[in-house]
Amino acid sequence: MTATILPLTQRKGWKALVTHHRTARKWHLRTLFAKRPKRGERMTAEAAGLFLDYSKNRVTGRTVKLLVELAEESGLRDRIDAMFRGDKINLTEDRAVLHVALRAPKDATFLVDGKNVVPEVHAVLDKMAEFAGRVRSGVWTGHTGKRIRNVVNIGIGGSDLGPVMAYEALRHYSERGMTFRFVSNVDGIDFVEATRDLDPAETLFIVSSKTFTTLETMTNAESARDWLLSGLGGDKQAVAKHFVAVSTNAEKVSEFGIDTANMFAFWDWVGGRYSMCSAIGLSTMLAIGPDNFRALLNGFHQMDEHFRTAPFEQNLPVLMALLGIWYNDFFGAQTTAVLPYEQYLKRFPAYLQQMTMESSGKSVTLDGMAVDYDTGAVYWGEPGTNGQHSFYQLIHQGTRLIPCDFIAFGQALAPLGRHHDILMANVFAQSEALAFGLTPEQVKAEGVPDWLVPHRVFEGNRPSNTILAERLTPAVLGALVALYEHSVFTQGAIWNVGSFDQWGVQLGKVLAQRIVPELESKEAPALTHDSSTNSLIRRYRKMKGA
Ligand code: G6Q
Secondary structure, eight states: OOTTSOOGGGSHHHHHHHHHHHHHTTOOHHHHHHHOTTHHHHSEEEETTEEEEOTTSSOOHHHHHHHHHHHHHTTHHHHHHHHHHTOOOBGGGTBOOOGGGGGOOTTOOOEETTEEOHHHHHHHHHHHHHHHHHHHHTOSBOTTSOBOOEEEEEOOGGGTHHHHHHHHHTGGGSOTTSEEEEEOOSSHHHHHHHHTTOOGGGEEEEEEOSSSOOHHHHHHHHHHHHHHHHHTTTOTTHHHHHEEEEESOHHHHHHHTOOGGGEEEOOTTSOGGGOTTSGGGHHHHHHHOHHHHHHHHHHHHHHHHHHHHSOGGGOHHHHHHHHHHIIIIISOOOEEEEEESOGGGTTHHHHHHHHHHHHHOOOBOTTSOBOSSOOOOEEEOOOTTGGGGTTHHHHHHSSSOOOEEEEEESSOSSOOTTHHHHHHHHHHHHHHHHHHOBOHHHHHHTTOOGGGHHHHOBOOOOOEEEEEESSOOHHHHHHHHHHHHHHHHHHHHHHTOOTTOOHHHHHHHHHHHHHHHHHHOSSOOOOOSOHHHHHHHHHHHHHTTO
8 A cells, every 4th residue: 555655855845845834934924914904814724623823924825835735645535445445554463453343333334353342342332331320320330338529540651541521621511529630640649649638439440541551550540459458348249339340351350350341342343542432431431421421432434534534735634744844854853743722622732732742753664674764743732821921932932832722611611700702812812923023123112122123023933723612521631632533643654654553652651560570579580680770679679678
């Protein structure tokens, strides 16, 4: 499929962009807007409840055309079709990549090895809904007959970040009579703090792990079992009423002591960081209820369909991906800031960090050749307006180019006096200031003394996207997450990197397992690491009195 596609920097579209960039880098957004007064109305696109204004980017219609041509030449259309067809596009793990099947309607067909997986997806969703209904209504009780009031999700990485983000984002829709906590870190503090005020008799643990072998998760799950049993008098039967599992590994689940009847399955064609629509979303469903969870899936599906069918020049994920490539590969931008003006989205940047950086943090192509261009940008961000009083200074006046994604909503979920207008005024003011800045003449006209002028000048020309939606609903959250998922996919297709493996994560899993016995052994172990690691291990053993 990729055989006929040239290496990126040899593609016609790439070369055309290199030439185009020689002129484009001299443009200023002030001039671009002055020349095309309707730019702000025209450079927009809309889908699945999201409105994208990309006019404050250092591009013209021609730039977008060239970028789209690059996408076409890079075989993006074929890649999209291959993903939706269930081809094993995760080459290094020989797996299909079908998170889109997790949010497909019942009558859809998605084939993995010739088998339609949609019925299984819906069977699990129905099982989750039935379970969530029983817990939320109090029919499912704990070992002592008490109602479940606390849910603790134990998982890490892809088995944690989606659930935490979605819970925080959709808190407005959540069952307020229940408490939701998320334990991920192997640092015992995470577990201790999450459970210190909970009554074991009212607590349900969801052990979420695709492999059910992840050291952090299994360590936390074991501590949870001890905590529960010591709180409930040691009767092992209690585990069945207080533990459920979300996993692809039934054998390990039952080895742990969880009845596989209380296991919610998913499949190897669901990548960890793309799994929040699978049973990994069980805590989300418990919090917001099955109907809202289905609305969330439907929002994802709307964006999936848009991505699959819309022409590239109107395709939100494709446009955002191409703009990212423009700054990353041609302007040398190293990072992208994601700035939600919505407190409920406070964990969204952290969630995106995994999705983008684990997927695009690659330096060889799918054929194993070293890339000679930059791949994944560093993603980071904080909710507005807090960031404005901290790191925005560097975005406005620093030496680095930091493209920003502003995310905001027309209506507040909890309207309070003038708050929302003030919040929104800040979003618009920031993107305006970043784009247009303040010239020395404008600063002088304010009566600023000459010596102070350079400090008060804002060069402007700092690009941003603004994403607006009516209201943060479950469906809009789904569309927003899918927007970034497909944007990452598009960039991966153009960079020709494997967006769906994570060997870097795998390495960490193996290395720590090797050192654990060296820290725990009674006898001083024979250490064969480098001199730094050896002496750190010795120092630690001394500190803990070993
Ligand atoms: C995600 C990664 C990684 C994974 C965690 C947890 O794409 O693969 O973050 O989700 O390492 O793995 P388990 O779900 O197997 O515990």
